[in-house]
Each structure stands twice: as C-alpha cells, then as structure tokens.
Amino acid sequence: MDALIFAAGKGERMRPLTEHTPKPLLSVGGKRLIEWHLEKLAALGCGTVVINTSWLAECFPPALGDGSRWGLNLVYSYEGAEPLETGGGMAKALAHLNDAPFIAVNGDVFCDADFSRLPHEPKGLAHLLLVDNPEHNPHGDFVLRPDGRVDSDGEAKLTFSGIGVYRPELLLRCRDRWQTPGEAHPRFKLAPILRAAMREGLVTGQRHDGVWLDIGTPQRLADLDAALTRAR
Numbered sequence: 001m002d003a004l005i006f007a008a009g010k011g012e013r014m015r016p017l018t019e020h021t022p023k024p025l026l027s028v029g030g031k032r033l034i035e036w037h038l039e040k041l042a043a044l045g046c047g048t049v050v051i052n053t054s055w056l057a058e059c060f061p062p063a064l065g066d067g068s069r070w071g072l073n074l075v076y077s078y079e080g081a082e083p084l085e086t087g088g089g090m091a092k093a094l095a096h097l098n099d100a101p102f103i104a105v106n107g108d109v110f111c112d113a114d115f116s117r118l119p120h121e122p123k124g125l126a127h128l129l130l131v132d133n134p135e136h137n138p139h140g141d142f143v144l145r146p147d148g149r150v151d152s153d154g155e156a157k158l159t160f161s162g163i164g165v166y167r168p169e170l171l172l173r174c175r176d177r178w179q180t181p182g183e184a185h186p187r188f189k190l191a192p193i194l195r196a197a198m199r200e201g202l203v204t205g206q207r208h209d210g211v212w213l214d215i216g217t218p219q220r221l222a223d224l225d226a227a228l229t230r231a232r
Contacts, residue, residue, distance in 0.1 A: 001120055002097045003046045005037055007107035008054035008083035013216050022056045024107035025063050029228025037105050042070040044115045050075045050093045054083040086190035091171050106162030110224055112211040118165050124202035125170040130158035131212040150205040152195040161212050
C-alpha cells in the first residue's frame with residue numbers, strides 16, 4: 001500500500017513556531033510530528049509515501065531525506081507557493097501513487113491508532129477513521145452508522161481524524177467536477193467529493209477510541225510534548 005501525507009499547509013495558527021519550520025516538522029516527544037506517521041507507515045509495509053509540500057517546502061528533503069532510514073521511498077509533491085487544498089493536493093499526488101487504494105494522513109495530527117486495522121481494500125471509495133469530538137470541534141463532522149457506512153448528516157456525529165484509505169476512483173470518476181481545461185493543478189477541497197460519495201453509500205468508516213490530537217495551536221503541541229515525555 002502506498003501513502004500520502006498532507007504537509008502543505010502554512011500552519012498560521014501555530015505561529016511563531018511555523019515561521020521557519022513547517023508544522024509537520026515540529027518536534028514532539030523527541031521526534032518530528034511527521035516521523036510518528038512515517039514509522040507507522042513503515043510498520044504497515046508501505047513502499048512509496050508521497051509528501052505534498054508548499055509552505056517552506058525546501059525544509060522537508062534535508063530533514064527527511066529519501067525515506068531510506070525508515071525503509072520507505074519518499075516522494076515530494078510540490079504544489080507551488082499556495083497549497084492546493086486537500087482535494088487538489090490528493091489529485092496532484094495521484095501521479096506518484098499506483099492504481100491501488102492508498103492511505104492518506106494529515107501531517108499535523110497525532111494519533112496512536114494501529115494503521116494495520118484499516119482496510120487495504122475499502123468496500124466503497126473511501127474508509128475514514130473517526131474519533132470522539134474534541135473541544136474545538138464539538139459538533140463533529142460525520143455520522144458512523146451501525147453497518148459501518150459514513151453519512152454527512154444525522155445525529156451523534158464524530159470527528160474525522162484526517163486519516164483514511166482512498167481509492168483513486170474517488171477523484172477520477174468525478175474529474176469533470178474539479179478539473180478545468182487548461183488548468184494543470186486545480187485547487188479544491190476533498191470534503192465535498194467525500195460527501196457526494198457518502199450520498200451514494202460509498203464511504204465506510206471506523207471509530208478510534210485512543211489518543212488523537214489535532215496539533216492546531218502551540219499549546220496543544222506543548223501539552224502533547226509534555227505527555228509523551230512523561231510516558232517515555
């Protein structure tokens with residue numbers, strides 16, 4: 001299984017920490033945030049891991065190299081000075097991924113989930129890892145049905161963790177919705193594409209009840225660093 005790590009964001013809420021360091025390269029618990037993901041992906045047996053970059057893109061290759069220290073093949077997908085959003089970044093990264101389902105991970109989250117519990121072959125077009133709602137997202141994002149389907153509407157919503165398994169067809173089958181003739185790399189969000197697939201019953205999911213944090217503020221980073229340091 002190949003993988004994609006979203007690492008192109010500007011990390012504006014994390015400033016001044018991200019003025020000279022991309023958020024995924026910030027250190028927490030003795031490792032760069034993105035390294036926690038790389039270790040999990042290596043344990044999963046991933047081959048190629050695409051890292052999409054934009055803000056301070058030049059910082060990634062010196063920090064991570066070619067991935068050989070983890071037994072991975074790292075490929076950097078540069079999006080330009082402005083990030084292409086999640087959908088645009090995924091669409092651009094498809095050129096570096098094979099035609100099989102791949103795992104995608106937000107580079108600015110921390111999660112202790114076992115990636116091997118995610119399906120290598122989703123029943124539909126996507127499979128999402130959902131978590132209990134944190135304080136900063138009390139209303140949640142999606143509903144996990146008893147049969148494993150994920151819907152965009154309903155009661156008792158959970159929060160999307162930013163971790164999922166996707167089939168390339170999720171984007172390719174609706175290329176006409178986001179690709180403008182003559183536009184090499186369109187900028188668009190993934191959420192509307194996912195919601196459209198949910199309406200067709202083509203998105204499944206599972207709940208993770210372990211540790212998950214969206215590292216969206218310097219305080220959250222400091223709190224996680226302290227917790228990991230104590231545990232170590």
